[in-house]
Structures are given as structure tokens and as C-alpha cells.
Amino acid sequence: MLTLLVLLPALGSLALLARSDERFTRRIATAFVLPSFALSMWVAQRIHGDTGAVQFEEVYPLVFGVRWRLGVDGLSALFLPTANTVALALLLGSPRASLDRRNVAALLGTLAASLGILCSLDLALLGVFWVLRLIPGRWVIPHTETAAARGWFARTWSIFLWGGSMPLLPVIAAAGWVGMQAHAAHPFDYHEAVARGLPDAWQLPLFLLAMLAIFMRLAIAPFHAWLPLLLEHGPYATGTFIVTVQVPLYLFARVAVPLFPHAQAAGQPVIIAFAVWSAFYGAMLAVAQRGLRRSLGFIAVSHSGFALMGMASLNAEAVHGAILQSVASGVALAGLLVLMRGLLARTGTTRVDELGGVAAQAPRMTVAFVIFAVSALGFPGSMTFVSEDLLFHGVLALHPLVATALLVTTAINAIALLRGVLRTFFGRPGRVTRDIPVDDLGRRERFAILLLAALVIVGGLRPQPLLDVPAGYVRTLLEGHGAATEGTHDDAHHEPHDAHDPDPADHAAR
Numbered sequence: 001m002l003t004l005l006v007l008l009p010a011l012g013s014l015a016l017l018a019r020s021d022e023r024f025t026r027r028i029a030t031a032f033v034l035p036s037f038a039l040s041m042w043v044a045q046r047i048h049g050d051t052g053a054v055q056f057e058e059v060y061p062l063v064f065g066v067r068w069r070l071g072v073d074g075l076s077a078l079f080l081p082t083a084n085t086v087a088l089a090l091l092l093g094s095p096r097a098s099l100d101r102r103n104v105a106a107l108l109g110t111l112a113a114s115l116g117i118l119c120s121l122d123l124a125l126l127g128v129f130w131v132l133r134l135i136p137g138r139w140v141i142p143h144t145e146t147a148a149a150r151g152w153f154a155r156t157w158s159i160f161l162w163g164g165s166m167p168l169l170p171v172i173a174a175a176g177w178v179g180m181q182a183h184a185a186h187p188f189d190y191h192e193a194v195a196r197g198l199p200d201a202w203q204l205p206l207f208l209l210a211m212l213a214i215f216m217r218l219a220i221a222p223f224h225a226w227l228p229l230l231l232e233h234g235p236y237a238t239g240t241f242i243v244t245v246q247v248p249l250y251l252f253a254r255v256a257v258p259l260f261p262h263a264q265a266a267g268q269p270v271i272i273a274f275a276v277w278s279a280f281y282g283a284m285l286a287v288a289q290r291g292l293r294r295s296l297g298f299i300a301v302s303h304s305g306f307a308l309m310g311m312a313s314l315n316a317e318a319v320h321g322a323i324l325q326s327v328a329s330g331v332a333l334a335g336l337l338v339l340m341r342g343l344l345a346r347t348g349t350t351r352v353d354e355l356g357g358v359a360a361q362a363p364r365m366t367v368a369f370v371i372f373a374v375s376a377l378g379f380p381g382s383m384t385f386v387s388e389d390l391l392f393h394g395v396l397a398l399h400p401l402v403a404t405a406l407l408v409t410t411a412i413n414a415i416a417l418l419r420g421v422l423r424t425f426f427g428r429p430g431r432v433t434r435d436i437p438v439d440d441l442g443r444r445e446r447f448a449i450l451l452l453a454a455l456v457i458v459g460g461l462r463p464q465p466l467l468d469v470p471a472g473y474v475r476t477l478l479e480g481h482g483a484a485t486e487g488t489h490d491d492a493h494h495e496p497h498d499a500h501d502p503d504p505a506d507h508a509a510r
Helices: 002-017 025-045 076-093 101-119 123-132 135-143 147-163 168-181 190-196 200-218 226-233 236-244 247-259 261-287 292-313 316-347 363-376 383-398 400-426 443-461 464-468 471-484 491-497 504-509
Strands: 056-061 067-072
Touching (some): 002 025, 002 056, 002 101, 025 076, 025 101, 067 076, 067 101, 076 101, 076 236, 076 247, 076 316, 076 443, 101 123, 101 236, 101 247, 123 168, 123 190, 135 147, 147 200, 147 226, 168 190, 190 247, 200 247, 200 261, 226 236, 236 292, 236 316, 247 261, 247 292, 261 400, 261 471, 292 316, 292 383, 316 383, 316 443, 316 471, 363 400, 363 443, 383 400
Antiparallel strands (some): 056 067
């Protein structure tokens, strides 16, 4: 079942490449993504959150001790349906001109690699999927934008691809080498690698390499410049998927913390400092932008900093908030980007100073845009409100100044996004909207937007099931990290890892 979940989008990508007719591209892709979406929802609903163990697993031998070992636990169970939901919304809600056969094939290939990362329980297999996740986007770049932009962006993408891939490969190789030295039958097995650990002398350099890969893929400042450019000039569907489905944050929780407990504990203040700076810097740059897509790109950089901040704090509430934030923020940003693409297809621009008065012509689009905008900013009743509340309380236990920075950054993001919404939809008609009629959302677009909006609203009104799913994994992660680092820090430093921290689910319910 898990193999089918991963391979269905890949088969859909191959089917599109084998067919030259563009007429049925959307239907063929949807026919492959829908079963993957249904499987991911079925798996997520059957995960028992009271345990951190793997509850679905498939194992097939490959070569050199590497196995096709796929599994799902409480951590990956939330990311799987999120990835499929975003892909499905992009297929259904995007303009026809943005979904030619090549771009849709790249989207499905990226989805398949992402699902592979989320399910891999073999480090070598995870590394392969980690590299493959960006290959489809690089392949489709020569067919986007102008010739000058193609050459420049192709070089940027290559740096991002290999800069975010190569540092992780020595980490995987080192874990496999330790397994071979221990005469393990499966040296790259994830759980066996965590149980064996790595030599203390290797921990810091390998941890730095892993964090370099995660920082680059997560767009943490100063490795953030590619993300706004990707949303503005890069391949639309693949770029939107990469930005909104935060697989690098999953890798931090799955690999960086369990494999390098001592290095992570020692580097925790530095990681949080980078995360705080990235969140604040992204918000400040978002305010200065005139284009909606670029502004939203910097807001996405800011949200990545939020999520990394919560995950790196290793506080129960903050980790729950970071996981939920990655889902909630990704879905809200995906909704905004789908709407922006529709607005771009209708008007030819997303610059705030050229638009205005869209609400009078497209009221449904305006309402949807406002819903996703306030959801992305943590408005009460949205999923992001719950995640940011958990993040704030968890980070407050770590340091009040960090929590203050989080609140200030949230306010700046609100200024940037709401100012753009007010000027675009409720301001005076600009040069473009005076001359070009803006059609409202079509039936297919409404369905895609409704799918995403229902997720952020229902998740905000009933967050406890979403918090229960990863509860067992979070508890196991924090207990394992505390046991691994026991004796290396004073009691005050360990306070955030206390097993008696308030239950995030109870806090969210209150």
C-alpha cells in the first residue's frame, strides 16, 4: 500500500511524458493523484497517536544491504495528506496555461519524491529521494520565462539543488559506514542507525553538514534568496509545491535530532538564533515588496523560520506547534499562490501598484484571498492560530526574548500581507484593472479553494485530532533526546524536555 502511495504519482508523471496530447493532461494527472490522496488520508486516520512506533511498514530487499523500507508513524502521517492535498489543489485550481504536460509531469515527479522522503525508513533510500525531489523542477526550467531569466534561474536552481543535496550524502555515508563496521545486515536502516549512534568526534561536523542541507532547502537566511525568486520566475506548480510542503523540517525532526543529540543540544542556541533572524528578516523584506508573489515568498521565508524555531527548541508544546505550523502555513500559502496565479492569468500582473478594485469584479476571489490571508497570519479560528499559540507558549518557556521576537514578526507579516490585500482588492483601480475585466473564480477553481479552505478552518476549530496524531512520536523524540544528552547539561537547560510539560492538545482545547 505504501509503495503504491509513493509510485502512483511517479507513474502518472511517466504517463504524461509518454503522451503528446495536451488535452487530457489535467485529467490524467488527477486520476493518479486522487488514489494517492485517498491512501494517505486512510493511513493518517488509522495512526494511533499514543505510540511513537511505526504502524505501517513495507520492506523489500534491494542491494548492498539497502532495503526498500517504507513506514508511517505519527510524524509522517500529517505530512502525507498535506502533500497530496496541495498537489490536488494545484491540479484543480490552476489556470490551463500554467498546467502544460511538461509542468504537470514535473509536479507529479516532485510529489512522488516527497512522499518517498516522508515514508523512507532506510537512510540510503531517503538520500535518493532527497536528491530526486528537485530534479523535475530543474528539468522544466528551460521551458519557463524569458531566455535571460531561464539561464540565470537555472544556475540558481542548480546551486540550490546540489547545495542542499551534497551535504546530506556524507551524513548518510557515515551512518552506513558505522553500520558496516558493526557488521550490521542492514547498515543504512534508520532505526538501527539511531540505536547505534555516531562517534562523538563525528557528531559536530556531520551535524553541520546536515543543517547546511536543511537550511538551504528550508530557505533559512542567509540561504533564502532562491525562494521568492522561485515563486516569481520559476516553474509555478513545482515551485509552489516545494515551498508549501516543508519536507526539510520533517528531515530535521527525523534525522538531525535523533542522529546527533549531543551536537543538536550544543548548537540549539545557534539554530534558534538563525531561525529567529530568518523569521524577522523575511517579514521585513516582505513589507518592502510591491509584487504580491515576491512578498508572499518572503512571508514563506518568515514562516520557515517560525517552524524551525519551534522544532529546534525541543519543547513539547513548541514541537507540536512547529509540526502543525508547517501544515497550516503550507496549506494557507498554497491557497494564496493558486489565487495569485489565477489573478496573474486574468490581468498579466501581480504588482500591487498596477491592480486595485478587484473586489468589485471578483467577489468570490476576494473572499477566498482574505480567508487564506488571515489564516496565514494566525487569525482565531484558523489552524495557524493554534500552531502559533503553541509555538509562542513553548518558545516562551525557552526564552522570553525569543517569544517577543515571534510576536513582533507576526505583526510585521500581518502589515505586509494585509496591506497587499487591501490595495489589490479594495483600493483604487490601477492601470491594469481599469482596462481589463477580472473574471471571478470558475467552478474548478472554487472546488480547489474550498478543499484548502476547509482544511485550514476545520483544523482550527477542531485541532485536537491533528495534535493527537504526532503526540506519541513527539514524546518519544523528546524522551530519546533527553536520555541521549543526560549528564551533558545542567537541570535548567533540560527543563524544556521535561516529560511533565503541559499537554499541547489540552492547551489547544483550552
